[in-house]
Amino acid sequence: MRLNKLLLLLVPFALLSQEKEKINVFVGFESNSQWYLNDTGLKDEFNLPTSQPENPLRSNSYLFVNFKYKNWTAGIQGEAYEKNALLNLNPKFIGTDVATYFIQYKTEKIDVTAGYFYEQFGSGLLFRSWEDRALGINNALRGGRLIYKPTKFLTFKSIYGQQRTGFDVANSTIYGLDTEITISDLFKFDTTTLSMGLTYVGRDEKTDIENPKFNSLTSAYAGRLSVAHNSFYLSTEFDYKSEDAVVQVTEQIDNNLIKPGSALLLNLGYSKKGFGIDGTFRRLENMGFFSERGAKGNSFNDRIMNFIPSLTKQNHYNLANIYVYQAQPNVILADKDLVKAGEIGGQIDLFYDFKKGTALGGKNGMKLAFNFSNWNALSGTFYIYNPQDYKTDFLGFGKRYFTDYNLELTKKWNSKWQTILSYSNQYYNKKMIQETSGEVTANIVAAEATYKFNATKSIRVVGEHLWADQDKKNWAGGTVEMNLNSKLSFFVSDLYNYGNDTDFLRNHYYNVGGAFRKKATRIALNYGRQRGGLVCVGGVCRFVPESSGLALSLNTSF
Amino acid sequence: MKKFLLLFLIVGLHSYSQKNLPDLNLSTLEGKNISLKNDFAEKDKLYIFSFWASWCAPCINELDEMNEIQAEWKKTINFEVIAVATDDTRTQKRVKPLVSGKEWEYTILLDTNQDFKRALSIVNIPYTIVVKNNKIVHIQNGYVPGNELDLFEKLKTL
Numbered sequence: 001m002r003l004n005k006l007l008l009l010l011v012p013f014a015l016l017s018q019e020k021e022k023i024n025v026f027v028g029f030e031s032n033s034q035w036y037l038n039d040t041g042l043k044d045e046f047n048l049p050t051s052q053p054e055n056p057l058r059s060n061s062y063l064f065v066n067f068k069y070k071n072w073t074a075g076i077q078g079e080a081y082e083k084n085a086l087l088n089l090n091p092k093f094i095g096t097d098v099a100t101y102f103i104q105y106k107t108e109k110i111d112v113t114a115g116y117f118y119e120q121f122g123s124g125l126l127f128r129s130w131e132d133r134a135l136g137i138n139n140a141l142r143g144g145r146l147i148y149k150p151t152k153f154l155t156f157k158s159i160y161g162q163q164r165t166g167f168d169v170a171n172s173t174i175y176g177l178d179t180e181i182t183i184s185d186l187f188k189f190d191t192t193t194l195s196m197g198l199t200y201v202g203r204d205e206k207t208d209i210e211n212p213k214f215n216s217l218t219s220a221y222a223g224r225l226s227v228a229h230n231s232f233y234l235s236t237e238f239d240y241k242s243e244d245a246v247v248q249v250t251e252q253i254d255n256n257l258i259k260p261g262s263a264l265l266l267n268l269g270y271s272k273k274g275f276g277i278d279g280t281f282r283r284l285e286n287m288g289f290f291s292e293r294g295a296k297g298n299s300f301n302d303r304i305m306n307f308i309p310s311l312t313k314q315n316h317y318n319l320a321n322i323y324v325y326q327a328q329p330n331v332i333l334a335d336k337d338l339v340k341a342g343e344i345g346g347q348i349d350l351f352y353d354f355k356k357g358t359a360l361g362g363k364n365g366m367k368l369a370f371n372f373s374n375w376n377a378l379s380g381t382f383y384i385y386n387p388q389d390y391k392t393d394f395l396g397f398g399k400r401y402f403t404d405y406n407l408e409l410t411k412k413w414n415s416k417w418q419t420i421l422s423y424s425n426q427y428y429n430k431k432m433i434q435e436t437s438g439e440v441t442a443n444i445v446a447a448e449a450t451y452k453f454n455a456t457k458s459i460r461v462v463g464e465h466l467w468a469d470q471d472k473k474n475w476a477g478g479t480v481e482m483n484l485n486s487k488l489s490f491f492v493s494d495l496y497n498y499g500n501d502t503d504f505l506r507n508h509y510y511n512v513g514g515a516f517r518k519k520a521t522r523i524a525l526n527y528g529r530q531r532g533g534l535v536c537v538g539g540v541c542r543f544v545p546e547s548s549g550l551a552l553s554l555n556t557s558f
Numbered sequence: 559m560k561k562f563l564l565l566f567l568i569v570g571l572h573s574y575s576q577k578n579l580p581d582l583n584l585s586t587l588e589g590k591n592i593s594l595k596n597d598f599a600e601k602d603k604l605y606i607f608s609f610w611a612s613w614c615a616p617c618i619n620e621l622d623e624m625n626e627i628q629a630e631w632k633k634t635i636n637f638e639v640i641a642v643a644t645d646d647t648r649t650q651k652r653v654k655p656l657v658s659g660k661e662w663e664y665t666i667l668l669d670t671n672q673d674f675k676r677a678l679s680i681v682n683i684p685y686t687i688v689v690k691n692n693k694i695v696h697i698q699n700g701y702v703p704g705n706e707l708d709l710f711e712k713l714k715t716l
Contacts, residue, residue: 028680124671130646130671228588353661367660
């Protein structure tokens with residue numbers, strides 16, 4: 001096992017670190033364990049109770065160690081999935097092993113890394129490698145990276161490598177180049193910042209398909225521009241991905257539908273003290289990009305090369321997270337009512353501070369946040385039968401996927417009381433987004449109050465309700481969180497789908513738990529039920545099944 | 559798993575010294591490139607790096623509270639608060655209008671691909687570190703109302 005060799009390698013480092021100040025060692029540890037239980041009260045759509053999986057005691061643990069010596073940094077991450085990973089995580093995460101390692105040399109001008117590294121070019125629509133443990137994403141590249149900053153206003157990056165998948169790497173090679181120039185630094189502008197960037201990303205994957213009508217190398221190009229002047233700012237990016245075989249269903253590479261992809265992103269905003277407004281427009285066409293073609297659409301976000309977040313409000317109330325939009329970059333030509341080649345739409349955010357002493361602001365002021373987002377399919381001409389093909393309109397709106405209006409008011413009444421009132425109206429086209437059937441309109445109201453007993457003891461109470469006249473219909477929810485002191489907190493919460501048409505699906509999803517934290521350490525224990533559905537972080541989602549059980553999580557660093 | 563724990567122990571035994579701030583370059587909200595090592599280097603000044611995101615309610619509460627009281631505390635202690643936005647490109651464009659809307663008086667750093675957060679092995683936000691002479695001298699993992707007072711009290715002893 002690689003871990004043995006690694007232990008030997010670490011000994012000299014460990015001994016060297018005795019010489020204080022010279023070698024800096026940093027350690028981070030995270031462990032999430034779950035003991036899945038049988039739960040006869042929690043039924044699925046077939047009226048079957050929730051039963052524990054094979055190996056009901058499971059955990060995901062991560063140990064990250066970083067050594068720093070002068071301009072050198074070396075790091076290693078071990079991961080353990082024992083016995084098995086948490087439910088519905090990528091099945092390639094199995095056992096205990098070294099997951100990533102790197103060595104880096106960095107000066108003011110040069111930064112060289114060998115081993116596994118994380119990188120993002122521009123908005124990430126062409127390339128992003130990152131880690132999100134909650135979603136089971138770690139698509140670091142294994143290879144080399146060179147960053148060169150000849151002057152303050154110029155940065156060149158070049159990358160080369162293979163992408164991590166499970167404890168292995170994908171069967172392809174990825175190349176990338178990125179340049180960023182800060183023009184305002186070059187010409188020493190005072191009140192304006194202006195920068196632009198250019199990106200190239202190539203993925204070379206051999207194919208088994210005979211007489212392929214596509215190249216093994218898929219090339220992607222992007223240009224971006226960002227301007228800010230006083231209170232105004234604007235940024236834009238255009239991405240183009242060369243012709244490649246379309247994959248509509250995972251592992252089915254279509255040698256007869258060869259299409260390019262593109263993306264356009266435009267963001268405009270104005271902000272001054274007490275007020276900010278921001279609008280984003282985005283159009284995506286066939287922009288799914290994976291280190292192996294066939295991986296497109298896999299449910300674990302495995303081998304994903306780019307980052308295509310849904311641009312909607314990231315809600316923090318439980319019931320506002322039932323109908324979550326997922327970005328739609330892919331091509332589906334299923335039937336005449338279900339054709340997709342991408343998405344077009346945007347969102348607007350507005351933040352306003354009602355000043356202290358004004359009619360609405362009162363004695364302590366009041367803060368308002370508003371968000372609107374709307375996303376449609378691309379319109380165009382779609383050919384569903386042999387041969388399949390499509391031609392999209394550049395600025396045409398097809399069927400609507402999703403609309404969301406959100407308003408949130410935060411008011412601090414005095415040093416003891418604070419309240420938040422939130423309202424959302426969501427339209428969710430289940431047929432178009434999930435490729436099932438139905439459309440849902442939901443209204444969600446959430447109200448919360450925090451009361452401070454003294455400097456560190458406080459209570460937070462949240463009430464939520466969701467009205468929907470389709471799908472699972474009405475829900476009610478509540479949370480009570482008690483912070484006893486700066487170290488210890490407890491909570492109890494419930495989501496109740498009381499409006500469900502099917503009586504055995506009127507489930508309670510209750511949870512009780514507590515957390516203890518001291519300095520860099522946090523330990524949390526939780527008992528309860530997990531609602532089946534999407535768990536989303538940063539607009540990327542993972543499906544989790546319904547489950548019931550006891551969870552322990554711990555994280556620390558030293 | 560046993561080897562995993564052994565590895566944990568070996569390293570654990572040899573790492574009690576104070577940690578340096580990682581040597582990273584991040585961009586400010588205004589697009590200026592900042593070096594963590596060189597740009598927060600005033601001798602004996604305390605730098606509070608508070609990791610947050612536009613979608614994290616307790617993070618925003620913490621920064622709101624600190625914003626209210628920091629002017630008063632600055633009269634006696636030499637410190638600066640830096641709000642590190644861990645927002646990825648999904649929500650990053652919301653950072654600027656949010657900061658303006660809230661009238662926060664902080665330096666805002668954008669940790670778009672979470673390099674800073676990863677270098678410190680931060681799992682959950684809010685997460686706050688205090689840095690003095692390039693060394694991490696205090697860590698607060700999480701936030702509950704009132705923690706800002708604890709933190710400012712702690713500054714007196716650092």
